Each structure stands twice: as C-alpha cells, then as structure tokens.
Amino acid sequence: MTPRRAAGSAPKDVVMVAKRLFIKTYGCQMNVYDSARMADVLAPLGYAPADRAEGADMVILNTCHIREKASEKVFSELGRMRLLKEQRPMILAVAGCVAQAEGEEILARAPFVDIVLGPQTYHRLPEMVARASRAGGAVLDIEFPAEPKFDHLPDPVAAGSAAFLSVQEGCDRFCTFCVVPYTRGAEYSRPAASLLDEARRLVAGGVREITLLGQNVNAWHGDAPDGGAWRLGRLIRALAEIDGLSRIRYTTSHPRDMDDDLIAAHGEVPALMPFLHLPVQSGSDRILDAMNRQHGRSDYLKLVERLRRARPDLALSSDFIVGFPGESDGDFEDTMALIREIGFAQAYSFKYSARPGTPAALIETRVPEAVKDQRLAAAQGLIAEQALAFNRASAGRVMSVLLDRRGKRKGQLLGRSPWMQPVHVDAPDSALGAIVDLRIVAGYANSLAGERANA
Numbered sequence: 001m002t003p004r005r006a007a008g009s010a011p012k013d014v015v016m017v018a019k020r021l022f023i024k025t026y027g028c029q030m031n032v033y034d035s036a037r038m039a040d041v042l043a044p045l046g047y048a049p050a051d052r053a054e055g056a057d058m059v060i061l062n063t064c065h066i067r068e069k070a071s072e073k074v075f076s077e078l079g080r081m082r083l084l085k086e087q088r089p090m091i092l093a094v095a096g097c098v099a100q101a102e103g104e105e106i107l108a109r110a111p112f113v114d115i116v117l118g119p120q121t122y123h124r125l126p127e128m129v130a131r132a133s134r135a136g137g138a139v140l141d142i143e144f145p146a147e148p149k150f151d152h153l154p155d156p157v158a159a160g161s162a163a164f165l166s167v168q169e170g171c172d173r174f175c176t177f178c179v180v181p182y183t184r185g186a187e188y189s190r191p192a193a194s195l196l197d198e199a200r201r202l203v204a205g206g207v208r209e210i211t212l213l214g215q216n217v218n219a220w221h222g223d224a225p226d227g228g229a230w231r232l233g234r235l236i237r238a239l240a241e242i243d244g245l246s247r248i249r250y251t252t253s254h255p256r257d258m259d260d261d262l263i264a265a266h267g268e269v270p271a272l273m274p275f276l277h278l279p280v281q282s283g284s285d286r287i288l289d290a291m292n293r294q295h296g297r298s299d300y301l302k303l304v305e306r307l308r309r310a311r312p313d314l315a316l317s318s319d320f321i322v323g324f325p326g327e328s329d330g331d332f333e334d335t336m337a338l339i340r341e342i343g344f345a346q347a348y349s350f351k352y353s354a355r356p357g358t359p360a361a362l363i364e365t366r367v368p369e370a371v372k373d374q375r376l377a378a379a380q381g382l383i384a385e386q387a388l389a390f391n392r393a394s395a396g397r398v399m400s401v402l403l404d405r406r407g408k409r410k411g412q413l414l415g416r417s418p419w420m421q422p423v424h425v426d427a428p429d430s431a432l433g434a435i436v437d438l439r440i441v442a443g444y445a446n447s448l449a450g451e452r453a454n455a
C-alpha cells in the first residue's frame, strides 16, 4: 500500500498515500523538540509519523554527541538500519549533534546513509529529500546557515497538553568538557514576538504547560515586541499572561546567567513552576575552575539560597560529572558535601567522558575508570536517597497534577506534579489534558501514586 517512490518522484495521476516516517531521538529535550519539528517539516510531503523503523519509508536518527557512549550508539543503530534498507527501499537520514560533529565520518563508515544534516539545517529537509531521491548520492548539510531555521519552519502542531518551546539555541559558555558549543554553534535567541505567537498557537491547540528550551536558556535575550530588549524573566512574565497557559518551566540554565529579575519571577509568577534544573557539575572550586564554569561552589550555594528565599517550596535538580581529569578524592568529597548541603529532588550524574576537540580531553591526569565507577555509584546512591525522601514527603499532600499521558495500565493516567514528579492515578481518558487536584497516597523512588482528591 505504501508507495515505494520517494517524494517528488510520484507521477501526478497517482493518489498520494501517506508515507511512513520513523524518527528515533537520542539526547536532550532540544532533540525531542527538533524531532517534532522535522516531522512538521516533512508532513506536507506526505510523511506521517510511524512508531517503528520496520516498514518505514524514511528513518531519521536524531543523534547526541555529549558522551562517547551516546555517539557510539548511532553506529550500532546504523548497522541495524542497513539490514532494513536491504529489505525495502527507504531514505535513511542522520541528524543532530553526531551528524554535526562527524558528518564526513558517518558517510565514510556508513555509505548507505542518504542524508546527513546538522541541527541548524532541518528546515531544508524537503529539498534534501528531493535531492537524495534524485541524485543517488548522499546529501551532506551541516552548515551553520546565516538564516535562522525558525524563520523557515511551519507552525508547530500542538500534540498533547504539555509542549516544548525552543527559545534559545547554542552555547557561548565553553565548559572545557562539553561539545555543545561546537555541535550547536553560537548562542542564538529567538525574538520575543515570535515566541509569544508560537506559545499562543500551542495554547490554542490545547497546551496547558510550556517548557522553554535552550542549551543555555537563561542566557536568552530578545527584542521586545514594543522595542527595547527583554531577558528571560520578562519573557516568562509575558507568557504568563496568555489565557489558558497554566504552567511554565525552563531548562537548562547556567548558574552564571540567573539574573535578579529571573530569580524574582520565581516568587512573583504563579504559573512558573517551583522546580528548577540548575546544573552545577562539581562541588570543588578547583574542578569548577578547570571546567571553566565561571562560578565557584559558594556562588552556587548563595544562588540557591536566593532562589529559595524568592520561592520557599522550590525543588532543585542538577547535573554532576564525576571523574573529571585531576579530580581527587577530596574534590569528589566536596561534591558529595554540596549534594548533602543543598538536598536535591532529583539529579543526574555522569562519568566524565573525554570528547574529541574539547580542551579537557587534552588534560593528562585522567581518573581511572574504576575510581569513576565508585564515585558514580556513591553520587547516584546519595541522590537516590534524596529523591526518595523528597517523594515520600509528598505523601498525604494534595497537589495539582497535569494529566498528560496514559499510564501503563488500562484506566490509569500519568501526570506531572508542580515539582516534576510523575504521578500515577486511576482516572478515565476524559481527564486527559486536565489539571486536577490529587491526594498523594505514596511516594516511590521515581514517582508518586495519587487519588482524585474529591473522588
């Protein structure tokens, strides 16, 4: 039933049958957003989303380069795609950060790939698809084009009650371990007016919660609709005025870019949810310095104190890297002490992974793998204890939960608490998309169980 022809080659008298598009997304929320936008861009060509690669007419792997493991996954997945491609024709594209960093290498190692495109060029996908189906050779487009892709994308299609809105992209911070400034390029902020428009359209489509996205989201600064310039706090205040938008979040922030107005907004804008992901990476000043984080341990502690003063029920999450080159037992102890001192609702920790082209990869004082393993286990153990304590303390409380998904069991829905905790509840499908008050009956390692407060 599905046409085997690629876009652009179907004779005019043939009725367009939906072609199946499967996108596999790795990495961060920005990639999740980008995958949705790639689907939007390809929809006018007749591509409809599919949930598996088998039988798809086009497959896009939207890749992540952040750690070695993440980028190696791509090559093993490509091996699997090759077998599928031998069975039936399909267009195979590699997008995202590995494509940006290793475009040429992908084509050399996997010549059966049709399209390699970076995160800044996916508005050109229709043209690339046409070229790939015509030419027979691979198409490589990993430019950082002068025209921002956002000016060339169709309006996003709202799907569900919670949505991402990409406000800022790229990073100028250059932490010494990180590939993002190279894969995503220089910081770019979208203008406020176009963000407010996109937000209004999402809300009109049923969205109740918007998460503003950026690699360094709180560095966002844009032309204000009425002239002048805004920073993120002001944008959040403007978004909060959109009727029907109940919840606003933003991620990921850099401690150095939290300004006074943004901190104040946490206390003054009720729609701004009381949860903040604020990566600190390490609790040791020596290591923070070697990471070029541009802030010390005490700066972070003071910042958290100010945020908590503005919004006393603010819950925090963070990212940690263990085993950065030169990290001693004492440095790692400083990290553990910082985790104890702050008390996180959740946090991610990673073993340092040397990335090609980053300054830290050149430091020779590597931490042995076994030591990294021990430190990771210790950090994760402590963080898991804190997360469990935080979730258990929720039991007995009533909280507003946005029911945005079906649960695993029939008759069960899954939602998010204001503090980002997943909450399970028995509720009918008709409650999907609603914000309801739930009484929390139990808190677990990664989720809560709720009942309807008035049921």
Ligand code: SAH
Pocket: 066, 067, 177, 178, 179, 180, 214, 215, 216, 252, 253, 254, 279, 281, 319, 320, 321, 350, 351, 352, 353, 354, 355
């Ligand atoms: N832009 C975001 C996210 C960057 S990547 C930010 O600034 O926080 C997400 C996390 O991956 C980082 O916070 C860091 O903890 C981790 N990470 C980045 N590079 C890494 C590397 N080379 N090795 C291990 N973890 C890394």
Ligand code: SF4
Pocket: 171, 172, 173, 174, 175, 178, 179, 180, 181, 215, 216, 254
């Ligand atoms: Fe990477 Fe640092 Fe930029 Fe975050 S702030 S994206 S960790 S360079």
Ligand code: F3S
Pocket: 026, 027, 028, 029, 030, 031, 063, 064, 065, 066, 096, 097, 179, 180, 183, 184, 215
């Ligand atoms: Fe990965 Fe690129 Fe995001 S490297 S974490 S997908 S910005």
